[in-house]
Amino acid sequence: MAITNNGSATYEGLGKDGKGHVSTGSGALSAQPYGFNTRFEDAPGTNPEELIAAAHASCFTMALSFKLAEAGYSDGNLTTDAKVSLEKQDGGFTVTKSALHCKGKIDGIDKAKFEEIAADAKENCPISRLLDCEITLETTFEG
Template sequence: MAIVKSGSARYEGLGKDGKGHVSTQSGALDNQPYGFQTRFEDKAGTNPEELIAAAHASCFTMALSFKLAEAGHTDGSIETDAKVSLEKDDGGFTVTRSALSTKAKVPGLDKAKFEELAADAKATCPISKLLNTEITLETSFEG
């Protein structure tokens, strides 16, 4: 049985002059503005790459949390930042990279085991699997 979540986008006007709004099924995002200016000119609002970065960071962090729990750890904290790169190419633009940077504190865990579990979480995170791009992982750890 598949778990299905949804999001929606509306765009009024065309090209650079258009204005869009994006929403999620849960209501966490409700008609948030997006468009050319929020994507390429740092105006207030969101953009697809920012949303992908948040999705990847949250998915990876949850996957790592479960890997740590499966390894017998019951306490700790994990914080992940993701930077998604959008580059111009011959066909327009392509998302070329998602760079994950993770900091964790897990009492009783050594750095080598943490890095092993983090690499496994990166490989098995559903959003990592979805992205057909380079995914890098930088870790910082305190036991």
């Protein structure tokens, strides 16, 4: 069984002068502005790399939560930040890295076990598996 979700984007005008809007099928994002200025000039709005970062952070955090529950842990908190890097390479732009930083406070677990489970979640979350770039993970553990 495949789970299918959707998003959409429009772009009016071309190149640097164009302006776009991005939406999700759920309505969580609705006509959010994006364009050259939101991607390269810090204008208000979003950009594809920011959306990938949010997707990766949320997917990894959910995967880690499920891995911890499967290992018998039942209480805690997880917070993940993702930084997605876009670099000019070979005449074009490429997403080269997604750096995850996860803070965890899990009752009854030690730091080594938390890091082991987090590493497994990083390798196996669906967005990590999708991305064709370097993925790093740094953890902060509060016992």
